[in-house]
Amino acid sequence: MLKDIPQNVVEYLVDKIPPYTGLLMIKVDSRGIVKNWKGNPEEYLGGTLAVNGSIEEHVPALSGVCPFEQGSVKLTKIQLKDKYCDIHAVKENGHYWIIFIDQTREVDSLKDLLQSMNEEQLKSRGNLNTGADDLPFRHLDKLNFATFLRHDDGAFSLQPNIPKWIAKHPLFEEASGSIDPVEAFPFLEVFILEVETFWNENRESYIVSETWSETFADKDHYLRAYATNFNHHNYLFLKSFIREGVEEQNLLQAFRDSTLAFDKLAKTEKKLKELLAYKNKFNSIISHDLRAPIAAVLGVVNVLTTDEEEIGKLNEDYQELIYGIKDEMNRLLDYNNKLYHWANLELGNFKLELENIALDEIVKIASETAREKCHEKNISLLVEAEKNIKIRVDKTLFLQALNNLLSNAIKFTPMGQTITITAKKDNREVSVSVTDTGVGMDDKMVKNLFKESDTTTTRGTSGEKGTGLGLGIIKKIVDAHKFRITVKSKPGEGTVFTIHIPETNLV
């Protein structure tokens, strides 16, 4: 039966339900050597289990049963330490799961029943007329059963030896000892229809109702009804099982609580994704629409600053203001462009258009783009790119990643230092590295570098402001290509960013 239960449910049963109803499962090989277990062996076996020990040492009842030859084995009501257990062995892929199911409570309740039956037998030794035939179920009160005999006229009479719980039912108290089960328990109105059919068919065995609950005598009673036909008499039994009912309820409750919690999480996740998509779309639209006005202002400023005659007419303060506007507008344009690219990458608004590119060529284009900024900070840019390496990439995106890496390096490299861009083939992969001799980073900073939640930006060595988006864009592009990016850095010594291109993208 356990094979039909999903693995997570089995694990839940084993790990979560209280030990007195819990399971112990021990995995053994065909010779009974312990391999693994779930649950708490001490509860059942009174000692710790050892991997590669013999199960027979802990469970003498299994002596002689191992090696298992049949597909499954079942031993019932075996006494182990302080517990009675049903022991099942189920075969699975050449191993066996030995499952211990606690039956102590059932045995305890049966003990009372057996004891009273035995006592009665002892008392009536020699007396053949014990009345046992008239009251065949008179001991079932020990198991909390109330027994009703159904007469031919359809009336019920409650049989002697009444369990305590039914004696507290208000209808029983009012009627001073007599009770119509269907009147007392409305649930039986439905079940009795099934029972009548069962009795009319004179079938053997018994039928059992679903569980229902009623509150009386300040207690919630979980009840179940059984019906049988015995010696041409029809019997109806009612059993109250408070403790088992509560346990069943707790177990089901735990499953449902986790289902509700999971549903809530799933809904929250869905909502968060929707919000993120909305945010990215918003960023994408805004940054797209801002491009034109920024470019227009920048165009005017460029005209002003390139016309030396016109700008020469202004005094130095005004000239400085105009150049300041130009710098800020350029920064705003750069920021806006990055925001636009980042939002679109987040939205997945792109499709990789792979083409075969000579690696040294693309490195050259990137270095040419960076050269002007390097010149402004008096930084030497060295290019060491092996020739004859062809890679398959989305040229625009890959170039953007290299440009961002170089901008980043320029930003954090002090004036007069060096940046090197290297492209080479090592074994089966190609790597493109940007090495700077800049300020470097500590381990914590490196660790959080590509985390989206990390929004900190650091000013460059000449006070350059950052957007916090550059590295995020690089990571998105690298991930989209299924490449890797690694970082090595030491504070005060510099940083090396390396993009690793796998063999699959080499041509």
Place this chain on the structure above:
Amino acid sequence: MLGAFAVGKTSLVQRYVNSIFSEKYQTTIGVKIDQKVVRVGDTEVNLMLWDIHGEDNYQKVKPSYIMGAAGYFVVVDVTREETLEVGLHLQKMADQMSKGAPFIVVMNKTDLPRSEWYINESAINELKENSYEVILTSAKEGTGVEEAFSRLTHLMINK
């Protein structure tokens, strides 16, 4: 009371019968039967309320529970879309078993913020267009509860 698990069937009964509400979700095992005597005009009606366990993969509602029903509620949690599907499935079964007994679809937990509702006005209107009687309730705040039980009692008496 029919519906998926944790839609508030027991809470609705407790609110109606005992005027109490508990925030804690308490799963129902099997069936819990309560009763309430109400007066409709000159008639005294003894309502036997069968609070049937919620349906899910672990507990399936037994059709025989509904056999003797004079009327029933299909309870839906407005914040859990899937509970409408379960409710409508149970309604079909109940309709067969009860031979067309009157019923009301109860949209419960309406005290929760609208932003958490997955069952919106259009879904409710669609039900109404298909001749389903729908009442919005909150067992927590008590809104609509008396109205729902009174309306079903009325429908049962006049059937």
